[in-house]
Amino acid sequence: MNYKNNWQTTTDVNGNYVRTDAYKQLKKEIAETILQHVEELVAPGLRSHILFYEVATPVTHWRYTGNKNGTMMGAKPSRKNMKSRIAHYHTPVKNLLIGGQWAELGGGVPIAVKAGANAALLILQKENKPAFKIFANYMDGKTSVADVLKSETFKEYDNSWIRKPTPAEKSKQSNPVP
Ligand SMILES: Cc1cc2nc3c(=O)[nH]c(=O)nc-3n(C[C@H](O)[C@H](O)[C@H](O)COP(=O)(O)OP(=O)(O)OC[C@H]3O[C@@H](n4cnc5c(N)ncnc54)[C@H](O)[C@@H]3O)c2cc1C
Incomplete structure (x- = not known):
């Protein structure tokens, strides 16, 4: 998380990370570097197959999970x-x-x-x-x-829970592919 001053974010009055233009630029640079390495070493022409990609950083993980320091997997087993x-x-x-x-x-x-x-x-x-x-x-x-x-120790459960559709499933239902 502390890479390049917290990925070149700033903080607001509540201590939340603010994603600046410099942050977005840094994400792009790193993604491009990774793609370049992979193209050179493993998959020549990889870029020509990519229509869209998303880049996640520790700041992204922090935004979605609230995890300390934007970690993916909790504390390191060190x-x-x-x-x-x-x-x-x-x-x-x-x-x-x-x-x-x-x-x-x-x-x-x-x-x-x-x-x-x-x-x-x-x-x-x-x-x-x-x-x-x-x-x-x-x-x-x-x-x-x-x-x-x-054992009758636990309360009976009739397995009646139904999962709600995800946003992607809802959008598919309202815009079915012809
Ligand atoms: C990009 C990515 C890829 C991963 N890939 C793998 C993988 O391939 N295999 C693997 O085993 N693990 C993977 N992990 C790790 C795995 O997802 C986590 O270790 C696991 O989900 C942790 O479960 P948890 O229930 O402890 O926490 P979480 O799944 O993080 O659940 C915590 C929940 O609490 C909510 N929450 C936080 N703060 C509050 C609050 N104040 N009030 C109310 N709710 C709150 C959050 O929104 C979240 O829903 C990955 C993680 C990331 C980020």
């Missing part, structure tokens, strides 16, 4: 971060747990899912011991989903 015990589920706020990529080192979808499940286990361990035992056994591979659902 020796320094291991020694500093960056990974943690409990926070100084009572009953406020971390249940995403920041609870562990490394980030990524698998780590975020693991952290979500572990955070749920920590809550169940305190609030609902029978449910904790069943869920923990399942997580340890000692029981199946069918057995978990049969």
Whole structure:
């Protein structure tokens, strides 16, 4: 994020990054450099096949996810971060747990899912011991989903949730391709 003074952004009164013309120019220069390298080393003529491209920077990741320093994947699994015990589920706020990529080192979808499940286990361990035992056994591979659902510890769910169409799907529905 701190590359070239935060990618040549400025900040507004609320501390948000402001994307200047210099920022847009820097993005373009870097994208062009990457394309040039790839063309020279791997894919001659690549540019002639590109109709449109988007460039994302840490500022982009920050805008969309709010992640500290615009990181893609949470805290780096480095020796320094291991020694500093960056990974943690409990926070100084009572009953406020971390249940995403920041609870562990490394980030990524698998780590975020693991952290979500572990955070749920920590809550169940305190609030609902029978449910904790069943869920923990399942997580340890000692029981199946069918057995978990049969246990009657969890509330019944009729699988009635329907995903809302994405903006792209909505636009396709209203403008079908002839
Ligand atoms: C470009 C890119 C490519 C990636 N590719 C991969 C990949 O190929 N494989 C992989 O495993 N991982 C990949 N990752 C990483 C992966 O997406 C993350 O590690 C994972 O999504 C983290 O999940 P999370 O639930 O912890 O956080 P997020 O998915 O970031 O969810 C946090 C949510 O909280 C919301 N939020 C933030 N602040 C607030 C607030 N104040 N109030 C309310 N809501 C708020 C955000 O809008 C967001 O929806 C990629 C990430 C990026 C950016």
